[in-house]
Amino acid sequence: MKAKAAGLGSCNCLSLRQAARHVSQFYDQQLAPFGLTLNQYTILVRLAVLGAAPITAVAQDLVMDRTTLTRNLKPLQAAGLLTQKPSDSDRRSQYLSLTSRGEHVFALATPAWAAAQARYEQEVGAGQAAALRQLLHNVVQTPLLG
Amino acid sequence: MKAKAAGLGSCNCLSLRQAARHVSQFYDQQLAPFGLTLNQYTILVRLAVLGAAPITAVAQDLVMDRTTLTRNLKPLQAAGLLTQKPSDSDRRSQYLSLTSRGEHVFALATPAWAAAQARYEQEVGAGQAAALRQLLHNVVQTPLLG
DNA sequence: GCACGATAAGTGTAATTGCACGCAAAATGG
DNA sequence: CCATTTTGCGTGCAATTACACTTATCGTGC
Numbered sequence: 001m002k003a004k005a006a007g008l009g010s011c012n013c014l015s016l017r018q019a020a021r022h023v024s025q026f027y028d029q030q031l032a033p034f035g036l037t038l039n040q041y042t043i044l045v046r047l048a049v050l051g052a053a054p055i056t057a058v059a060q061d062l063v064m065d066r067t068t069l070t071r072n073l074k075p076l077q078a079a080g081l082l083t084q085k086p087s088d089s090d091r092r093s094q095y096l097s098l099t100s101r102g103e104h105v106f107a108l109a110t111p112a113w114a115a116a117q118a119r120y121e122q123e124v125g126a127g128q129a130a131a132l133r134q135l136l137h138n139v140v141q142t143p144l145l146g
Numbered sequence: 147m148k149a150k151a152a153g154l155g156s157c158n159c160l161s162l163r164q165a166a167r168h169v170s171q172f173y174d175q176q177l178a179p180f181g182l183t184l185n186q187y188t189i190l191v192r193l194a195v196l197g198a199a200p201i202t203a204v205a206q207d208l209v210m211d212r213t214t215l216t217r218n219l220k221p222l223q224a225a226g227l228l229t230q231k232p233s234d235s236d237r238r239s240q241y242l243s244l245t246s247r248g249e250h251v252f253a254l255a256t257p258a259w260a261a262a263q264a265r266y267e268q269e270v271g272a273g274q275a276a277a278l279r280q281l282l283h284n285v286v287q288t289p290l291l292g
Numbered sequence: 293g294c295a296c297g298a299t300a301a302g303t304g305t306a307a308t309t310g311c312a313c314g315c316a317a318a319a320t321g322g
Numbered sequence: 323c324c325a326t327t328t329t330g331c332g333t334g335c336a337a338t339t340a341c342a343c344t345t346a347t348c349g350t351g352c
Contacts, residue, residue, distance in 0.1 A: 020166035026290035
């Protein structure tokens with residue numbers, strides 16, 4: 001009997017987690033000089049691109065737990081990069097929006113993020129990177145739990 | 147000027163993290179009835195497939211931090227699924243090996259893992275899943291940090 | 293206008309993770 | 323053979339994450 005197929009290499013989930021850890025370390029390293037983690041930078045992107053929004057909406061866009069987002073907001077608020085204020089029409093909703101300082105830091109950090117993207121795509125291959133993103137997008141959209 | 151391309155959908159790292167979270171939740175749910183997290187099950191696989199090995203070697207195989215592995219071992223040892231004993235030739239090395247009980251639980255949990263794999267591959271597509279694993283493997287092998 | 297459930301957020305808490313550090317055993321080399 | 327460096331592990335600690343719960347506000351029906 002031939003050796004049992006690698007239970008390790010064939011696990012879809014493990015390969016995802018390992019790759020995510022590997023790439024996260026790299027992106028975090030690139031963004032560290034600006035005092036941002038990838039998660040924090042991602043929040044800035046979301047607000048910069050799509051504008052102000054309530055916490056729950058942002059969390060859904062980022063596929064993050066709402067409470068995790070809440071805690072990720074703290075250091076950003078403390079650094080004066082974004083503000084949070086209740087909506088006029090619904091005082092339960094806390095609208096998040098970038099401050100001018102937030103936009104500034106976002107503009108400063110974006111080249112570092114772009115450099116990380118470029119380095120990654122150079123190493124992995126631009127076509128493969130695009131294919132990978134598409135596959136991952138499909139995976140996230142796929143309902144599995146139940 | 148047209149709207150800036152989605153900074154969100156185009157981030158390689160974010161798409162990886164989101165997919166990893168999404169799929170991890172599913173696998174963990176499938177393995178929960180056996181009292182195993184995906185990480186713990188992965189450790190059993192590693193030992194079942196490749197046999198006994200020192201902690202550092204296992205950590206490298208699994209692309210896990212060594213200290214994280216050490217802590218993941220605790221509940222498995224407490225449950226009597228694996229044992230840890232110093233090598234005869236090098237008493238620094240702690241050799242990990244499955245107990246018969248560990249092999250038993252591994253055999254019990256493997257169908258659940260296989261079912262998760264099958265469900266995932268059914269939803270995502272077997273061909274796409276294989277392509278994704280290959281791409282992810284490439285990514286993990288790619289040196290990025292520096 | 294008021295009681296009711298539904299929705300948006302914040303907090304307590306526990307599990308997980310990984311870096312920095314310390315300790316013991318082995319290898320090196322004078 | 324002893325001193326030094328290297329290697330294999332465990333632990334303290336802080337950061338991150340997410341589930342369960344609480345609070346405040348909104349909408350509905352009576």
